[in-house]
Amino acid sequence: MRVVVALGGNALLRRGQKLSAENQRENARVACRALAPLAREHELVISHGNGPQVGLLALQGSAYTAVETYPLDVLGAQTDGMIGYILQQELGNELPFETRVATLLTQIEVDPHDRAFDDPTKPIGPVYTAEQAEALRREKGWTIKPDGDSYRRVVPSPLPKRIFGVATIETLLETDCVVICAGGGGIPTMYADDAVPAGRRLVGVEAVIDKDLASALLAVDLRADALIIATDVEAVFSDWGTPQQRAIRRATPRALAVSQFAEGSMGPKVRAACSFVEQTGGIAAIGSIADVEALLRKEAGTIVSLEAGGLDLVGAA
Amino acid sequence: MRVVVALGGNALLRRGQKLSAENQRENARVACRALAPLAREHELVISHGNGPQVGLLALQGSAYTAVETYPLDVLGAQTDGMIGYILQQELGNELPFETRVATLLTQIEVDPHDRAFDDPTKPIGPVYTAEQAEALRREKGWTIKPDGDSYRRVVPSPLPKRIFGVATIETLLETDCVVICAGGGGIPTMYADDAVPAGRRLVGVEAVIDKDLASALLAVDLRADALIIATDVEAVFSDWGTPQQRAIRRATPRALAVSQFAEGSMGPKVRAACSFVEQTGGIAAIGSIADVEALLRKEAGTIVSLEAGGLDLVGAA
Helix, strand or coil, rough: CCCCCCCEEHHHHCCCCCCCHHHHHHHHHHHHHHHHHHHHEEEEEEEEHHHHHHHHHHHHHHHHHCCCCCHHHHHHHHHHHHHHHHHHHHHHCCCCCCEEEECCCCCCECCCCCHHCCCCCCEEEECCCCCHHHHHHHHHCCCCCCCCCCCEEEEECCCEEEEEHHHHHHHHHHCEEEEECCCCEEEEEEEEEEEEECCEEEECCCCCHHHHHHHHHHHHHCCCCCCEEECCCEEEEEEECCCCEEEEEEEEEHHHHHHCCCCCCCCHHHHHHHHHHHHCCCCCEEEHHHHHHHHCCCCCCCCEECCCCCCCCEEEC | EEEEECCCCHHHHCCCCCCCCHHHHHHHHHHHHHHHHHHHHEEEEEEEECCHHHHHHHHHCCCCCCCCCCHHHHHHHHHHHHHHHHHHHHHHHCCCCCCCEEEECCCCEECCCCCHHHHHCCCEEEEEEEHHHHHHHHHHCCCCEEEECCCEEEEECCCCCCEEHHHHHHHHHHHCCCECHHHHHHHEEEEEEEECEEEEEEECCCCCCCCHHHHHHHHCCCCCCCCEEEEEECCCECCCCCCCCCCEEEEEHHHHCCCCCCCCCCHHHHHHHHHHHHHHHEEEEEEEHHHHHHHHCCCCCEECCCCCCEEEECCCC
């Protein structure tokens, strides 16, 4: 089988943990131990989030004032290098020496007319005072919104439109190489208007693409058999946070479409899973990274498929 | 032909320039315009330096004190993501849409017994007072040496021993993909003593591998026809900085072996070129990135080959 596993930010950094190199490495090691059996048996593509990591780079960049903080596309590429390296090394340590593992940078095109650009929503970097916020709006053209008593920069989260380099990923999969790619939802890019003789010019965009939606598009483009969205909770729950909460074990995209899930949390994961299943007829699973083998066997988590037969709830702990 | 081009730090950031994202992008654009004709005609691998970039990350990390600065192997991986992305995007803009360009992270093994570990020499990160230096020696075990009136951390620069992932690079070259890899001399790694059941464990090392020596080893492993070391000077000079300085146009490794070149500058470039030529019988060229096509045609720079017939000097401007 060809399998895409999207590693959530919480699979790489547990909630409340300090963003130290040691914590990231330890969590990556645990995740890679869980992933190694999949790498042995299947064509495996690993994508990952980068929210906390790109936030740290923005904070570090702001703290060092001699050089202006780099744009978000560049910071995202930096996190791809960092996280990709740690995953590549730790996964390599769990596999026979001759197994190939490669990390590729992935540029993804977004639509300049995506409505997300009209209403940036993703907070990033330091908190500011009202005065700092005003100055940054003026000087850098940033969108800055209130965040409790202070202010934070917000950036758009446009939909992924086209993934560049899919053929390169396929080439590597066909040589039994595990591929780590599309980190942080991919590096957001678009075609600039200032056409050059060689054709349109691709440029970076200060935005953040949702990593689950990017992973779903990647899984579609790669004609994957399964998309596994790995996080730190065991399944999708209905009525989350209420006494009625129940783990959803099996569902069709249609059954999930009528339910509400938290934006910035389960919402995009459910949409990504449904999108993949609807477009390919494949299987999507949402659940804990620790259960990743069982997820692929449809024995854990929330399994989304066309044949699931509605919404099959079970009582949760 | 299969060609490895090692882009010097000064090809990406001109001497004295501020390390802004804009300057790096502009220089990368110029470099990629020069490289595009090679990408059209040959199998092309691009490696690059990362000295100023990794230094900036160390400074930013020190300025933000809530999280401890990441180890050098991780910072190096971050620069691979950043520089690789910028080169991949700018080179892609100079080439037909269908041309593949991929950036791969490259781990390189170093020898724990390399003598470089006994005498770290590469300064990195902020300058410290004597008191700070003493505290860092004690707390982090860093080697800190005087640097003018202040102090700086120094790290070892061991030789590259083995490049991981060469087969993956070859797979991509065989599908006409331009490969950007071995950034910053590759990510330094070694096998740790704490053997695990799955075998020896590869770990990151706080060191910096010379990017020209790493590129030479890469060119040997890839059985490249040519190694081009691109920098911001037009050639290697004998008697550099004296009235007798002369550009060296053609030389054999044996003829160069008796000359002295500056360490941390031309020295490693000359050694890298000679090492490649001696091991493969191929051609190495050292010169300006602007001349990269002419370098490959042996019409500019310093050409090192077994047939060059001694040291052929010409008068310089």
